[in-house]
Amino acid sequence: MTSPTGEVYRIDWLPGTDILHGTCHCGREHTAQDPIEMWEWMLAHPQGHEPQGQEPRGNDS
Template sequence: MSAGPTGEIYRIDWLPGTDVLHGTCHCGREHTSQDPIEMWEWMLAHPQGHEPLSHEPQGTSS
């Protein structure tokens, strides 16, 4: 888990037995990727690139 520049919590978990990373942004959005750089770019793009869950249907985006 890591804190962003304004104190938000970003969480990236490794899914055991796979090369897949599962990330959860401070806004509640989730994302999976095998590329750690792509994962961090997605997380740190907030709010560009994704919106809080309250503004869109539930589900994991990619």
Template sequence: MTSPTGEIYRIDWLPGTDILHGTCHCGREHTAQDPVEMWEWMLAHPQGHDVDEPRGNS
């Protein structure tokens, strides 16, 4: 999904699981089983992003 400001949010479903893997436009990554939790985490940027979470490669 691309936001009106051009940021790209990516959510992938991990096949064979109930796990969603999300990557925020800032590079932070998050996993969750609940799609609502995933979107709340992404849209809370940067407040919802814990500093100890790994950054993506983008």
């Protein structure tokens, strides 16, 4: 998904699982089973996560 400001949000489904893997426009990544949780995390930017390089990448669950 691309926001009106041109930021790209990507959510991939991991085949064979119930897990979603999201990548924010800032480069941070997050995994979740609940699509609502994933979108809330994505759209909370910058609250809830910091741009890549300030914290280790990976699951923030």
